[in-house]
Amino acid sequence: MNLDKMMDLPGAMAAFTYSDKGDLQAHVLREGTELTPQVLDLLAHSCVANLAIANMEARGWEAVTGQGGFQPLKGFSVVGLEWSVVVNGNCGVVVRNRDADYEAAFKALQAA
Amino acid sequence: MNIVKQLMAIPGVIAAGEFAFRGDRFSYEGALTDEFARMASILCRANTLAINMQTEIVDSFAEGCGCRPVQGWIAHGNLVTICAVGNYFAFVENRDELLNDVMTIMRAKVGDIRDDLLANLYSKIGGDTREALY
Amino acid sequence: MSLRKILVLDGVTAVCRFRDDGVVMEADGMLPPELMERLAKFAQWYRRMVSGNTDLLSLFSQMRGWSPSQGWIVQGDAVTVCSSGNMVCLFDNAEGSLNQIMEALTEAAHE
Numbered sequence: 001m002n003l004d005k006m007m008d009l010p011g012a013m014a015a016f017t018y019s020d021k022g023d024l025q026a027h028v029l030r031e032g033t034e035l036t037p038q039v040l041d042l043l044a045h046s047c048v049a050n051l052a053i054a055n056m057e058a059r060g061w062e063a064v065t066g067q068g069g070f071q072p073l074k075g076f077s078v079v080g081l082e083w084s085v086v087v088n089g090n091c092g093v094v095v096r097n098r099d100a101d102y103e104a105a106f107k108a109l110q111a112a
Numbered sequence: 113m114n115i116v117k118q119l120m121a122i123p124g125v126i127a128a129g130e131f132a133f134r135g136d137r138f139s140y141e142g143a144l145t146d147e148f149a150r151m152a153s154i155l156c157r158a159n160t161l162a163i164n165m166q167t168e169i170v171d172s173f174a175e176g177c178g179c180r181p182v183q184g185w186i187a188h189g190n191l192v193t194i195c196a197v198g199n200y201f202a203f204v205e206n207r208d209e210l211l212n213d214v215m216t217i218m219r220a221k222v223g224d225i226r227d228d229l230l231a232n233l234y235s236k237i238g239g240d241t242r243e244a245l246y
Numbered sequence: 247m248s249l250r251k252i253l254v255l256d257g258v259t260a261v262c263r264f265r266d267d268g269v270v271m272e273a274d275g276m277l278p279p280e281l282m283e284r285l286a287k288f289a290q291w292y293r294r295m296v297s298g299n300t301d302l303l304s305l306f307s308q309m310r311g312w313s314p315s316q317g318w319i320v321q322g323d324a325v326t327v328c329s330s331g332n333m334v335c336l337f338d339n340a341e342g343s344l345n346q347i348m349e350a351l352t353e354a355a356h357e
Binding site: 034035036038039042043046049050053054057058061064065067068069070071072073074075076077078079080081082083086088097100101102103106 | 151158162166167170173174176177179180181183184187188190197208209211219224225
């Protein structure tokens with residue numbers, strides 16, 4: 001996992017990896033950002049929860065409606081006021097909303 | 113033109129709509145049946161509530177860090193993506209540049225979501241809030 | 247039922263009745279006011295989140311009896327926080343009885 005490469009994404013403020021339980025493992029922070037490792041650790045835990053819930057929704061939706069296309073889930077993003085966190089698997093990136101390229105972020109996370 | 117109609121005018125947008133705090137109050141356009149749209153609005157509401165709680169917790173540890181009030185979320189599926197801003201949602205095909213366009217339009221048209229989103233959603237309930245949905 | 251009746255139960259350290267917007271209606275116990283406000287807000291968010299996920303479970307499982315959700319329990323190593331309706335309570339695991347406390351909270355929530 002090359003976190004420095006993730007930091008090349010437009011507006012990237014932080015990139016991080018986390019365990020299956022959500023514990024922060026490695027991270028890179030853009031200089032001057034207000035984000036801290038503690039905030040990233042909290043975020044990572046919420047991301048694990050969100051991915052699990054989104055997976056449950058994808059499975060449930062496909063089973064009940066018969067519509068496909070959601071599984072396998074390729075990521076989840078929370079859009080905050082000033083920044084968004086985009087995650088997939090065990091890796092995430094925080095991007096500034098005004099520069100965010102969600103598609104590029106999802107693509108980069110998939111390749112990671 | 114309203115937001116849902118504008119979203120539906122974009123090629124690749126499968127469906128779009130609005131949900132309230134209760135899953136049984138919704139409106140939509142596009143390729144969903146009434147029942148599926150009801151399910152979609154319940155799903156969107158659940159995710160919106162979950163991330164609102166999470167950002168509140170994150171914010172309590174890092175006040176003013178820029179995550180709150182939360183604006184929306186994106187669930188990126190294999191072929192389809194669901195995105196929500198405020199109480200609007202859209203089902204979009206995974207095509208190049210489409211997700212970014214939809215997000216830009218939703219953010220611009222819905223506007224910045226303020227802290228009172230849930231209070232507003234909640235105020236739309238009325239009646240007996242303990243009534244069973246199913 | 248006054249909050250006192252819940253507070254006197256073994257192990258209970260704080261109990262609170264909160265409004266739909268997460269504001270404290272009444273509270274009693276050993277938490278400072280600021281923490282009590284946080285507890286109420288957290289409880290309300292948690293209630294909403296659990297209710298959203300329960301609706302989904304109900305929807306996807308097509309099974310009756312889950313929704314609307316009535317409450318939630320989070321049991322930690324030494325303390326438990328639990329809620330029924332618009333009541334939330336914090337207690338020590340070593341001393342408190344979860345069943346007894348949940349029963350009292352449910353009764354108070356239906357008043």
